[in-house]
Amino acid sequence: MPFITPVTLSGQHASLEPLLQDHLEGIKAAAADGQLWNLFYTSVPSADMTQAWLDTAHRMRDEQGALVFAVRDQRTNNIVGSTRFWNVDPVNRRLEIGYTWYAESAHRTGINTECKLMLLTHAFEVLNCIAVELCTDWFNHRSQAAIERLGAKRDGVRRNHTILKGRIRDTVVYSILQSEWHGVKMNLQAKLQRR
Numbered sequence: 001m002p003f004i005t006p007v008t009l010s011g012q013h014a015s016l017e018p019l020l021q022d023h024l025e026g027i028k029a030a031a032a033d034g035q036l037w038n039l040f041y042t043s044v045p046s047a048d049m050t051q052a053w054l055d056t057a058h059r060m061r062d063e064q065g066a067l068v069f070a071v072r073d074q075r076t077n078n079i080v081g082s083t084r085f086w087n088v089d090p091v092n093r094r095l096e097i098g099y100t101w102y103a104e105s106a107h108r109t110g111i112n113t114e115c116k117l118m119l120l121t122h123a124f125e126v127l128n129c130i131a132v133e134l135c136t137d138w139f140n141h142r143s144q145a146a147i148e149r150l151g152a153k154r155d156g157v158r159r160n161h162t163i164l165k166g167r168i169r170d171t172v173v174y175s176i177l178q179s180e181w182h183g184v185k186m187n188l189q190a191k192l193q194r195r
Helices: 021-032 047-064 111-126 141-150 178-194
Strands: 014-018 067-073 079-089 094-102 131-137 153-164 167-177
Touching: 014 111, 021 047, 021 067, 021 079, 047 067, 047 079, 067 111, 079 111, 094 111, 111 131, 111 141, 111 178, 131 141, 131 153, 141 167, 141 178, 167 178
Parallel strands: 094 131
Antiparallel strands: 014 067, 067 079, 079 094, 131 167, 153 167
C-alpha cells in the first residue's frame, strides 16, 4: 500500500483537492492575481506555462509519489494556489511540504495557516510521520517568516542546492518533529481562532 494516497482536506477557510486537469483555468487565474511568476525565487507558472507546470506536477505525482493539491478558497469557491507533499520517504516516515504559492489576494487571510494545519495534521496524525520539512529560497524572506510563524525550526541552508530560473539557488531548510507537533498544532489553532 502506498505511503500517501490522494485525499481531499477541508477546513473553514480552504480546501485542498488533488490537482486535476480541470483545475487548469483556476491555477492560471490564481497565478495571475499578483503576477506571481515575476518573483524570481518562485516556481509559479505564467499563463502560457500553466499546462507545462501541471504536467510536471503530475509527473512528480506518478514518478515520485508526490501528492499535489489545488487550494480552494471556501468563501469564494475559487482556486487560489497550490501546495504538495513531496520528497516522500516512506521508509523513514518523512516528507516535505513544498511548492506552495497563493494568489496575492489570498495572502494574510488565514488560508495558508489553515492549509498548513490540515497538511501537518494529516502528516503527523494519519501518516504517522516522524518529521516534516519545509524549504524555501534564500531570497524569499516572506516565506521564511511565514514558515517560522508556523513554529518550524530552521535546520540550516543547503548551498548551491538547485537551479531555478537560470540561477543557482540556496535553500533554507526548516522542520517540525513529531515530538513538537502538539505545540505547533496548538499555535496554528490559536492563530486561526484569532481571525
